[in-house]
Amino acid sequence: MSNGWHCPTVMMYGGDELAAWLGTRTERSVTLLLDEGIAGAAIAASVRGQIERAGRTARTVVTGGSGNLTTVTGLARQLADTELVIAVGGGSLLDQAKLAALLAADPGAEDRLRVPQRCGLILLPPAQHRGPRLVAVPTTLGTGSELSAVACLAYPQGKRLVMGGSLRPDAAVIDPEATATLPYALLAEGLLEVLFRIAGQYAGDHRDLPTEDALAEALAVRAVRLGAGLRSADAGLRAEIAKISGLSHGGWVLLGRAPYVGKGWYLANELSTGLGLRKMTAVAALLPPLWSAIAAGDTRLGSARRLDRLWRLLRTAVPDAELPEDPGPGIAALIDSWGVGREITADPAELTAVARSSVRAWGAGLPMLDGLRAGDIESLLHRAVPTKTSARGELTLTACG
Known part of the structure; x- marks a missing residue:
C-alpha cells in the first residue's frame, strides 16, 4: 500500500x-x-x-x-x-x-x-x-x-x-x-494471510511491472509450496513463512503499485468487524467469490488477465493438489486443503449493514473502494456468506448467488 x-x-x-x-x-x-x-x-x-x-x-x-x-x-x-x-x-x-x-x-x-x-x-x-x-x-x-x-x-x-x-x-x-506453540489452525491462517496480501496487490493492479511482478510471483509461489508442508511444520518452515510475511509488506514487491488496489482487504475488514468474525475466517469466505468476480471481468476489483497469470503459476507450484483451473474455485480448494474454515452464515440485514459500512468507510468518493456501490458489495457478500432465513420458526440456510 x-x-x-x-x-x-x-x-x-x-x-x-x-x-x-x-x-x-x-x-x-x-x-x-x-x-x-x-x-x-x-x-x-x-x-x-x-x-x-x-x-x-x-x-x-x-x-x-x-x-x-x-x-x-x-x-x-x-x-x-x-x-x-x-x-x-x-x-x-x-x-x-x-x-x-x-x-x-x-x-x-x-x-x-x-x-x-x-x-x-x-x-x-x-x-x-x-x-x-x-x-x-x-x-x-x-x-x-x-x-x-x-x-x-x-x-x-x-x-x-x-x-x-x-x-x-x-x-x-x-x-x-x-x-513454537502456535496451533496448526493459526499457522494455516497466517500463511493464507500472506498469500491474500501478495495476490491482492498483484491482481488488483492492472499494470505490468516486470521486476516487481516477478518478485510478487516468486513470493506467492513460495507461499503455496510452503503450504504443502504445513501439516508437519517445523522451526525452519515457520521461519520461512515469517520471512515472506514481512517481505510482502514493502520494498520492491509494492514499489510503484497503484495505491489501494487490494480491495479485498477493505471488504474483509468490514465483514470481520460487522459479523464479529476472526479476520482470516472473513478472508477465507470472501476470497473465492472475489476472485471469481475478477475472473469474470469486474475491472473495479482487479485484472482478470493478471489473476489468471498468477493462478496458473500457483497451480503448477503444487501439481499434486490438482487444483481447479478457474481462480475462484481454485483458491477455494486451496483454502480447504489447508484447513482454514470459511463456513459462516449471516442474516441478510447483517450483510446489508456490512455493505453500507464498507462504502461509508472506504467508498462514496474515497479511493479505496472507488466505483463500488453498496449494492455491488452486498451482491459479492451474498456469494461469500450463506444467509439465514426463518420459516415457521425453523432455521434454514440459503446460499445466495
Whole structure:
C-alpha cells in the first residue's frame, strides 16, 4: 500500500542476534513489552536473557486487551521515559507498540487519531517522528506487522488503518521459538494471510511491472509450496513463512503499485468487524467469490488477465493438489486443503449493514473502494456468506448467488 521506499527495518533471525545488536546501540533504558498471553513463555525468557547479556536491565510491561485508543494512550504514558522498546507478541500487540511509541514522542499525534472522520484510513504526516526505538518480536505468523508501516486501531465504528513511515519498527527478530506453540489452525491462517496480501496487490493492479511482478510471483509461489508442508511444520518452515510475511509488506514487491488496489482487504475488514468474525475466517469466505468476480471481468476489483497469470503459476507450484483451473474455485480448494474454515452464515440485514459500512468507510468518493456501490458489495457478500432465513420458526440456510 506504499508507493515509496523507506529505510528498511534491521532483520535478525533467532539465535543471539538481538544481544549482539543491542551491544551496538547507545540506548540504555529498555522496556520489554509482553503480550499477556506469552508473558510466561520461553520466548519471553529468551528475549529477557538476551537483553541482560547485552548489559541492559529492562523494565517489563505486560499488556493485553483490544488495541483501542484508550489502551494505546495508556501504554504510551508507560513508555514515555524509555529509549528502546522491545515488543514481543502477536500482530495486535505489535500494532499497539508502534502506535504507543509514536504517542510517547509526540502526544499531539493523538489529536490526529481522535479526529472524527468516516474514512477508515488515517494517514500520518511524513515528518511524524517516533521517540523510543522499537524492536518487534512477532509470536504469530501472517500479519507482517514487524516490518510494516501500518497499524490497526479499534474504534467504536470499527477498525481503522493508521499508515505512516514513523510506524515502521527499527528492528525485528524472527525467532522460530516465538511460534513454537502456535496451533496448526493459526499457522494455516497466517500463511493464507500472506498469500491474500501478495495476490491482492498483484491482481488488483492492472499494470505490468516486470521486476516487481516477478518478485510478487516468486513470493506467492513460495507461499503455496510452503503450504504443502504445513501439516508437519517445523522451526525452519515457520521461519520461512515469517520471512515472506514481512517481505510482502514493502520494498520492491509494492514499489510503484497503484495505491489501494487490494480491495479485498477493505471488504474483509468490514465483514470481520460487522459479523464479529476472526479476520482470516472473513478472508477465507470472501476470497473465492472475489476472485471469481475478477475472473469474470469486474475491472473495479482487479485484472482478470493478471489473476489468471498468477493462478496458473500457483497451480503448477503444487501439481499434486490438482487444483481447479478457474481462480475462484481454485483458491477455494486451496483454502480447504489447508484447513482454514470459511463456513459462516449471516442474516441478510447483517450483510446489508456490512455493505453500507464498507462504502461509508472506504467508498462514496474515497479511493479505496472507488466505483463500488453498496449494492455491488452486498451482491459479492451474498456469494461469500450463506444467509439465514426463518420459516415457521425453523432455521434454514440459503446460499445466495
